[in-house]
Amino acid sequence: MELNKRQEQILQIVKDHGPITGEHIAEKLNLTRATLRPDLAILTMAGYLEARPRVGYFYTGKTGTQLLADKIKKMKVSDYQSIPVVINENVSVYDAIVTMFLEDVGTLFVVDDESLLVGVLSRKDLLRASIGKQELTSIPVNIIMTRMPNITFCEKDDLLIDVAQKLIEKQIDAMPVVKKVDKGYEVVGRITKTNMTKVLVALAKEDVL
Amino acid sequence: MELNKRQEQILQIVKDHGPITGEHIAEKLNLTRATLRPDLAILTMAGYLEARPRVGYFYTGKTGTQLLADKIKKMKVSDYQSIPVVINENVSVYDAIVTMFLEDVGTLFVVDDESLLVGVLSRKDLLRASIGKQELTSIPVNIIMTRMPNITFCEKDDLLIDVAQKLIEKQIDAMPVVKKVDKGYEVVGRITKTNMTKVLVALAKEDVL
Numbered sequence: 001m002e003l004n005k006r007q008e009q010i011l012q013i014v015k016d017h018g019p020i021t022g023e024h025i026a027e028k029l030n031l032t033r034a035t036l037r038p039d040l041a042i043l044t045m046a047g048y049l050e051a052r053p054r055v056g057y058f059y060t061g062k063t064g065t066q067l068l069a070d071k072i073k074k075m076k077v078s079d080y081q082s083i084p085v086v087i088n089e090n091v092s093v094y095d096a097i098v099t100m101f102l103e104d105v106g107t108l109f110v111v112d113d114e115s116l117l118v119g120v121l122s123r124k125d126l127l128r129a130s131i132g133k134q135e136l137t138s139i140p141v142n143i144i145m146t147r148m149p150n151i152t153f154c155e156k157d158d159l160l161i162d163v164a165q166k167l168i169e170k171q172i173d174a175m176p177v178v179k180k181v182d183k184g185y186e187v188v189g190r191i192t193k194t195n196m197t198k199v200l201v202a203l204a205k206e207d208v209l
Numbered sequence: 210m211e212l213n214k215r216q217e218q219i220l221q222i223v224k225d226h227g228p229i230t231g232e233h234i235a236e237k238l239n240l241t242r243a244t245l246r247p248d249l250a251i252l253t254m255a256g257y258l259e260a261r262p263r264v265g266y267f268y269t270g271k272t273g274t275q276l277l278a279d280k281i282k283k284m285k286v287s288d289y290q291s292i293p294v295v296i297n298e299n300v301s302v303y304d305a306i307v308t309m310f311l312e313d314v315g316t317l318f319v320v321d322d323e324s325l326l327v328g329v330l331s332r333k334d335l336l337r338a339s340i341g342k343q344e345l346t347s348i349p350v351n352i353i354m355t356r357m358p359n360i361t362f363c364e365k366d367d368l369l370i371d372v373a374q375k376l377i378e379k380q381i382d383a384m385p386v387v388k389k390v391d392k393g394y395e396v397v398g399r400i401t402k403t404n405m406t407k408v409l410v411a412l413a414k415e416d417v418l
Contacts (some may be wrong), residue, residue, distance in 0.1 A: 046255070097340055136340065163411040193401075
C-alpha cells in the first residue's frame with residue numbers, strides 16, 4: 001500500500017508531535033478536520049497510526065512491511081512440520097545411512113528403547129563417520145550422533161520464525177519437533193530448511209492464511 | 210490489514226455488481242456517499258478496489274496477502290546468493306569430502322580446467338560413494354557427480370521465488386548461480402535452502418526492502 005503526499009505529511013506530523021488530536025493535525029496543514037478524515041482513517045486502518053480517545057493520534061512505528069512481518073510471526077511449527085524418521089540407538093551407522101536413502105531425508109532422529117529422543121544424525125555426521133577407519137556395519141549410531149543435551153529441538157506450538165532463526169544460528173538443516181513426557185521427549189515431527197523454503201513459496205503464491 | 214464489516218460488504222457488492230459507482234454502492238447499503246468515502250478510499254488504497262472515472266469501482270482480485278506476495282515475487286537471486294565452493298573434476302572423492310567439511314557447505318560445484326561448470330556434488334552423492342567398495346582417495350569426483358545436462362542452475366537475475374520452487378521440485382539443497390560464457394557456464398554463486406530460510410527470517414524482521 002502506497003501513501004499519498006498528504007498521508008505522508010500527516011505521518012510526519014504525528015511522528016514529530018504525537019500524540020496529537022485530529023484538529024491539531026488539520027490546523028498544521030491548514031485543512032478542515034473533515035477533509036482529513038479519510039486519510040486518518042486509512043492511516044489508522046493500515047496500522048500506521050493509533051487513535052486513543054481524549055489523547056489523539058500517535059505513531060505506531062508500523063509500516064506495510066511490518067504487517068507482513070506480523071503475519072509470518074504468527075505461523076506455528078505444527079502447521080508446517082513434516083513426518084519424522086526415527087531409528088533406534090543400537091542400529092549400525094551403515095543401516096542408518098541406508099535408512100536415510102530409503103526415506104530420502106537429510107536428518108534422522110535417534111531414540112532409545114522407550115522411544116525417547118537421545119540423538120540426532122545429520123548427513124554430515126554420517127559422512128564424517130564414513131571416511132573414518134571403522135567398519136560402518138559394526139559401529140552403533142549412538143557412538144557418532146549428536147546427543148542430549150546438545151540437541152536443538154522445538155515443540156509444535158513454537159513460532160515457525162523462531163525455529164527458522166535457530167536453524168540458521170546453529171547451522172543445522174533440521175530439528176525434531178518433540179513432546180515432553182515424564183522421562184524425556186518423544187519425537188512427533190521434523191522441521192527443516194525445506195519446510196521454510198516451502199513457506200516462502202506459499203507466501204508468494206498466497207497459499208497462506 | 211483487517212477489513213471491518215462495512216468494508217467487507219462493499220467488497221462483496223463490487224465483486225457481484227462491479228463496475229459500480231460510489232452512489233450505487235451507497236444506495237445498496239442505505240448509506241450516504243459521504244459516509245462511505247473513507248471505506249472506499251481505504252479499499253482503493255489497499256489495492257482491493259480500483260476506481261475508474263465515469264466507470265466506477267471494480268474488484269482487482271488483490272488481497273492483502275497478494276500485496277505481500279508481490280513483494281516476494283520481486284526478489285532477485287543476486288540479492289541473496291552465497292559464495293560458491295568449486296573443485297576441479299579430477300579431485301578425488303576423499304578430497305571433495307574434506308573440502309566440504311573445511312568450507313562447511315552442503316554442495317560443491319565441479320569445474321573443468323577451463324573453469325566451466327561440469328558437475329554438482331551433494332552430501333548425498335558423497336555419502337552414497339563412501340559406503341561403496343571403492344577406495345575414496347582413488348576415484349575422481351567426475352565419476353560420481355551429477356553432470357551436465359542434468360544440473361539444475363540459475364542466473365543472478367532470476368527470481369528468487371522461482372529458484373525456491375525449483376529447489377523443492379528437484380529435491381535439492383542448493384544450485385549454482387551461473388554466468389553464460391562462450392563455451393559453457395561459469396559458476397558465480399550458490400543459492401541454497403539456507404538462503405531461503407534467511408529470507409523468511411528477514412521478512413519477519415522487516416530487513417527486506
